[in-house]
Amino acid sequence: MYKKADGEPLSKRSIDHYISGISVVSEDMLKEGVINKLLEEMNLMELDLAISIIMKTPSFIEKDKKGKRMYSNSLKRYRCYIYHYTDLGKKEVEEITTICDALVINIGMLNQTKAEAMIIAGKRANALGYPVILDPVGAGASVLRTATIQRLLHEVKFTAIRGNISEIKAVALGSDTVKGVEANMVDEVNNSNLSETLNFAQRLAEKTGAVIIITGKNDLVTDKNKSSLIYNGHAMMSRITGSGCMLTTLIGAFCGANETDVFEATSLAVAIMGIAGELADEKRVANATGNATFRNDLIDAI
Numbered sequence: 001m002y003k004k005a006d007g008e009p010l011s012k013r014s015i016d017h018y019i020s021g022i023s024v025v026s027e028d029m030l031k032e033g034v035i036n037k038l039l040e041e042m043n044l045m046e047l048d049l050a051i052s053i054i055m056k057t058p059s060f061i062e063k064d065k066k067g068k069r070m071y072s073n074s075l076k077r078y079r080c081y082i083y084h085y086t087d088l089g090k091k092e093v094e095e096i097t098t099i100c101d102a103l104v105i106n107i108g109m110l111n112q113t114k115a116e117a118m119i120i121a122g123k124r125a126n127a128l129g130y131p132v133i134l135d136p137v138g139a140g141a142s143v144l145r146t147a148t149i150q151r152l153l154h155e156v157k158f159t160a161i162r163g164n165i166s167e168i169k170a171v172a173l174g175s176d177t178v179k180g181v182e183a184n185m186v187d188e189v190n191n192s193n194l195s196e197t198l199n200f201a202q203r204l205a206e207k208t209g210a211v212i213i214i215t216g217k218n219d220l221v222t223d224k225n226k227s228s229l230i231y232n233g234h235a236m237m238s239r240i241t242g243s244g245c246m247l248t249t250l251i252g253a254f255c256g257a258n259e260t261d262v263f264e265a266t267s268l269a270v271a272i273m274g275i276a277g278e279l280a281d282e283k284r285v286a287n288a289t290g291n292a293t294f295r296n297d298l299i300d301a302i
Contacts, residue, residue: 018073018074019074021067023040025054034050035053039078054075055072090117093120097120100256102131102132102133104248104251105135108138118156119152131259132158133160133255134158134162134210135162135163135245136163137167139168140167140169159211160211160251160255161211162244162251163213163215164216168204172200190217197214205224211223211262213266217235218231230267232275233274233278234277236281236284240294247270247273250302251270280298
C-alpha cells in the first residue's frame with residue numbers, strides 16, 4: 001500500500017497517478033537505454049541504482065520539471081513501497097546485518113516502518129551472535145519512542161545501551177524529564193548523585209544483561225560487576241549535533257572487534273572519544289575556528 005509521509009493511505013486516485021508515472025518513466029528510460037529492463041522487473045538493489053542514474057538523466061530532469069515533479073515523486077513512492085511493503089526490504093535488512101560484525105540500533109530518525117526494520121535486524125544479529133548496541137535517542141520524548149524502546153528491549157537482546165542520563169532513565173523508568181536529545185539539567189550526573197546513579201545503572205545492567213553507558217560531562221560505564229568513571233572529553237562536544245551518535249557507533253565497532261570483553265571495549269571506546277574531543281578542541285583553539293570545524297576535527301581525531 002502506498003502511504004503519505006504521516007502513514008495515512010493514499011487515495012486510489014493518487015495511487016493510480018503514481019503508478020502511471022512509474023510506467024511512463026520505466027518505458028522512456030528503457031527506450032533511451034538508460035536502464036536495461038523495466039523498473040517493475042528489478043530487485044531492490046537494481047532499483048536503487050537505476051533511480052540514482054535516472055534522477056541525473058537530462059531528459060528525465062526536463063520531463064520531471066514540466067510534470068511538476070510528478071515523476072520523481074513517483075519513483076520515490078515506488079521505492080518506498082518496494083522497500084517497506086514487500087519481502088525485498090526485509091531480505092535486505094537481514095542480508096546487510098549478516099555481513100556486519102556488530103549492529104547499532106539508533107532510534108533518532110524513528111517511524112513505525114524503521115522500528116520494524118530494527119526488530120528484524122536485531123533478531124538477525126542475535127541469531128548470529130553479533131553484538132547489538134542501542135542508542136535510545138530522545139527516549140521518553142514521545143509515545144512512539146517509549147513504545148519502540150520497550151518493544152526493542154522485549155524482542156532484542158542488547159550487548160550495550162548508551163545514552164545521556166535522561167535517555168537511560170527513560171529506558172528504565174519511563175521518566176518524563178527528557179529534553180530533546182540533550183540531558184535535562186535535573187538529570188545531570190554530578191558528585192552529589194554519583195552513587196545513586198551508579199546503583200541505578202547497575203540495576204539496569206542486571207535487568208537487561210547489557211553494559212550501560214551514561215554519557216555527559218563525566219561518563220559512566222557499568223556491567224553490574226565492574227564500573228568505570230571516565231573524565232575525558234571537552235564541553236565543545238555538547239555544542240555540536242551527533243557526538244553521542246558518533247560514540248555509539250564507535251562502541252559498536254569496538255564491541256565487534258572485542259566480543260569477549262564488552263565492558264573493556266565500551267570503556268575504551270568512550271575514553272578514546274573523549275580524548276578525540278580534547279584533541280579537536282586544541283586544534284579549534286589553535287586555528288581560531290568554530291563548532292562546524294570542531295565537528296570535522298573530532299571525526300579526524302577519532
